[in-house]
Amino acid sequence: MGAGAVGCYYGGMLARAGHEVTLIGRPNHVEAITRDGLRMQTLTFDEHVRVTASSEASAVEGASLVLFCVKSTDTESAAAEIKPHLAKDALVLVLQNGVDNADRVRTVVAQEVAAAVVYVAAGMEGPGHVRHHGRGDLVIEPSSKSEAVARELIDAQIPTEISPNVRGALWAKLILNCAYNALSAIAQLPYGPLAGNASIQACMRDIVGECLAVAKAENVTIPGDVDASVRMIAEKMPTQYSSTAQDVARSKPSEIDHLNGLIVRLGETHGIATPANRVLHALVKVIETKYGSRA
Known part of the structure; x- marks a missing residue:
């Protein structure tokens, strides 16, 4: 559900491995995928993958697994769209930026919901054409189906692990997004050149x-070395533009309210100053006002 870059990449990998997959997305993508298949241009292959596509939320009907990949701004509305059509035993696996989307989906649907942390560099090059720039691994929350789902994902060449600390992993990803997304959007630069600048x-x-x-005020335990992870992103994905940069380049609303904006709001709650995040959030919001009428 939400066949943008993330949905197309993971859906395409599952379809390529032989699973029956339906991509639910915008009409121009659906038309291209129906006509030509999904073009997957990755680091190791460039193929047209045959997969079903639809622009209707009702296409989730009968699915045992729903990869929920919409923008964070559309979480509740998209969950409400699929709610009447979900199978009773479906697992909704939430593949979104931000740290609270799974909880937001749970307020709408009765089915089991599990959060996932997504580490993939991908973008839509055109209708029905996804380009992969690096990585592609997932960290998923324990659930009644997580082990079976993880095996299927691994078999589809999607590195996957199950973690009891998905909240911490989501926060680790949030911090990476806060570090790169707005800066990449404002400068319209990919990660490599951006991080190579000493001032940046x-x-x-x-x-x-x-x-x-x-995060400390929120009692979040963040796994790993955050500073090393920030450096690694530029090393592993030097040609990748952030999702916020891609949104800005296409005059689309971004998820900045759920990234740097979330840090600002939580900082206010805890009495913590967040001037760097505040400036980045404000600048992206100002950029969005320039094209708001066209979005």
Whole structure:
């Protein structure tokens, strides 16, 4: 549900492995996929993958697994669209940016919902054409179906692990997004050149420091070395533009309210100053007002 870059990449990988997959997306993508198949241009192959596509939420009917990949701004409305059509035993696996989307989906649907942390660099190159720039691994929350789903994903060449600390992993991903997304959008630069600038590196340190202070106040245990992860993103995905940069380039509303904007709001709640995140959030929002009437 939500066949943008993330939905097309993971749906396409599952279809390529022989699973029956339906991509639910915008009409121009559906038309191209129905006519030509989904073009998957990855680091290791460039193929047209045959897969069913629809622009109707009712296409989730009968699915045992729903990859929920819409923008964070559309979480409740998209969940409400699929709600009448979900199979009783379906698992809704939430593949979104932000840290609270699974909880938001749970307020709408009765079926089991599990959060996932997504580490993939991908973008839509055109209708029905997804381009993969790097990684592709998932960290998923334990559920009654997680082990079976993880095996299917791994068999489809999607590295997957189950973690009891998905909340911490989601926050780790949020911090990466806060460090890169707005800066990439404002500069319209990919991660490599962006992180290679000494002034930007200093800005990123400020952004990450604020995020970690807010996470501590939220009693979040963040796994791994955050600073090393921030550096690794630029090393592993040097040509990738952030999803916010892609939205801005296409004059589309971004998820900035659920990224740097979330850090600002939580910082206010806890009395923590977040000036670096506040400036980035404000600048992206101002950019959005320039094209708001065209979005």
